[in-house]
Amino acid sequence: MTNEPPYLAIAAELRRRIRSGELSPGDRVPSTRAVTREWGVAMATATKALGVLRQESLVRPEPGVGTVVLARTGRGTGSDTGSGAGSGAGPEPEPLSRERLVAAALELADAEGLNGLTMRRVATALGVSTMTLYRHVPGKAELVRLMADAACGEVPLGPVPPEWRVGLERGARWLRGVYSRHRWMAHAMASFTRPVATRNAMAYTEWVLRSLRGTPLTHTEKLHAHLLIFAYVQGLSMADDLEEQARQDTGISDGEWMEQNEPRFDAIQAGGSYPELNSVTSGGGFGLDLDALFEFGLQRTLDGIASMIDETSG
Incomplete structure (x- = not known):
């Protein structure tokens, strides 16, 4: 019997899928909404689980795609409990960019709406401190503006028809x-x-x-x-x-x-007060x-x- 928090158990299962090859580099991992359906947990728990994987540099958000598995660049990925100098060592976390920030915010808003989007929640999903986000955007309003711009830029309209x-x-x-x-x-x-x-x-x-x-x-x-x-x-x-x-x-x-x-x-x-409604x-x-x-x-x-x-x- 374990008292492990649910989000860590979910992260462990997704980590297993990645390391076993069930999820290959470039594959999309389950979204927060998919995690809530599969494990029956709240959105916040799902967000934390994916945040753990991002913090471990196993996955990252891709604009217009979702969260995808990163290519493995380190050694000793087959065990969580190994010993020696290499145990616990992983690839260096990718520096946070505005593009990654917007992609993570898009995924969170798509799953939970704007009410569920907070700077703290986005920071958790990315595995960084909340203050780190403010190096890239001044606040939520600007983040939402960048998200809207990214959403409108996903699919081109093409040439204007003559008619x-x-x-x-x-x-x-x-x-x-x-x-x-x-x-x-x-x-x-x-x-x-x-x-x-x-x-x-x-x-x-x-x-x-x-x-x-x-x-x-x-x-x-x-x-x-x-x-x-x-x-x-x-x-x-x-x-x-x-x-x-x-x-x-x-x-x-x-x-x-x-x-x-x-x-x-x-x-x-x-x-009988609504005859027209009844008829249709x-x-x-x-x-x-x-x-x-x-x-x-x-x-x-x-x-x-x-x-x-x-x-x-x-």
Whole structure:
């Protein structure tokens, strides 16, 4: 029987997988979210476990990839209890860079959201002191800005299509992809009057405006069209994030939640006060899918912009 803290036991198992070859250099190790699922522990425990491996220079965060296994550069990796001069000696820890810092923060925010992101938690994940982080960023706000820039720079938009509608469709789906990979982004980019200043976010705005370059819309109308689509994607992405938080908080799927709450909905509708709602939901034929809702709303939004372009052309 051992009183070893859970995070050390998890680190020991992941260390074993690395040293046995189950996880090879360059392979992704389980993310904090995957660790919480496999071992049934809290996010903080999972973060500490991965932090131990980083401190031992067995793994490191890679921007846009996750935490990966490092190539072995020392000897005596087959035993934790060896003796002699080489025992306990490992490779020199890699100096902390801004890129590693941002990658670790991205992984933590992807797993726990912005509320779970603190400088102390990031430092633990990297195996360094909290004060070390402040040599690279002045605080959390700047770190989040760098994270947002990195997230927007992961997947290139490509050339601007010659047809404005195709361009706006592609831009909207690209933005939804960013928010799907990093659900916290919908909150980080929430302000319209105080936008986050990043090169890659501004490149997206430039790309969308170029899509509208050949239309007769005024400068203000083009910018409003861009912001309208941005707000639409952001709104649904926030709903996505809330849905995911609810799944994590309750531990049940959407279907299980609906099954538990269906009697309550049935009781409210049984009085006959909602005939239109009953007509579209009766028979179990309607199931809300946010991806389908996104496509429906995107096309209706673009229809409105098309109507405005047609009116302006006339």
